[in-house]
Amino acid sequence: MSWEETPEPKKTLESLIRLWVKSVRITGGKGLGDKAEFNVVALKNYRKIVKGKIALVLASGVKADNFLHKMMVETNIRNAHVGSGVRTPEDSCGKIEVEKIRGIKTIHDKASIDNQSI
Numbered sequence: 001m002s003w004e005e006t007p008e009p010k011k012t013l014e015s016l017i018r019l020w021v022k023s024v025r026i027t028g029g030k031g032l033g034d035k036a037e038f039n040v041v042a043l044k045n046y047r048k049i050v051k052g053k054i055a056l057v058l059a060s061g062v063k064a065d066n067f068l069h070k071m072m073v074e075t076n077i078r079n080a081h082v083g084s085g086v087r088t089p090e091d092s093c094g095k096i097e098v099e100k101i102r103g104i105k106t107i108h109d110k111a112s113i114d115n116q117s118i
Contacts, residue, residue, distance in 0.1 A: 013049055023055035025081055043075040057081050063090075064103030072111035080104065 003024055006012040016024060026043060046056060056077050062068060063085030072078060086101050087094030 010049060013046065013054075017050065017053045021054055023057055023079065025057045025059040026077070040071065040074050043071070043077060047075060047077060055079050059083075061085065062104075064100060064107055068104065069107045069111050069114075072108065073114050076115055078108065078112065080108070 003009060003012045003016060004026065013024070026046065043056070043058075050056060057079040058068075058071060058075075058077055059081040062080045062082045068080065072080075082101075082104055084090040084092060084094065086096055086104065088097050088100075
């Protein structure tokens with residue numbers, strides 16, 4: 001079970017912080033009701049709760065051709081889990097594509113620069 005799927009995700013997140021957990025994935029799927037890219041407000045709220053005490057990791061459908069740059073700039077969350085998003089076909093058995101990884105790295109770097117100018 002994801003921390004987001006618990007009856008009280010805010011309290012669960014606060015408990016994980018007290019337990020010295022270093023990072024948690026934001027699945028964006030079941031926990032928030034959809035992919036992370038459609039839940040900017042919830043992601044911003046979680047970021048306020050953690051106050052830098054635990055790393056939030058964007059997950060669930062993260063790839064270079066979706067709203068990754070927008071998500072990173074709007075939420076200021078810099079970590080992303082890119083499992084199937086860098087594979088062809090996009091599943092756990094797909095071949096890892098170096099160009100997809102480079103694309104995500106470029107988006108990450110651009111988001112970091114863009115956030116500094118806000």
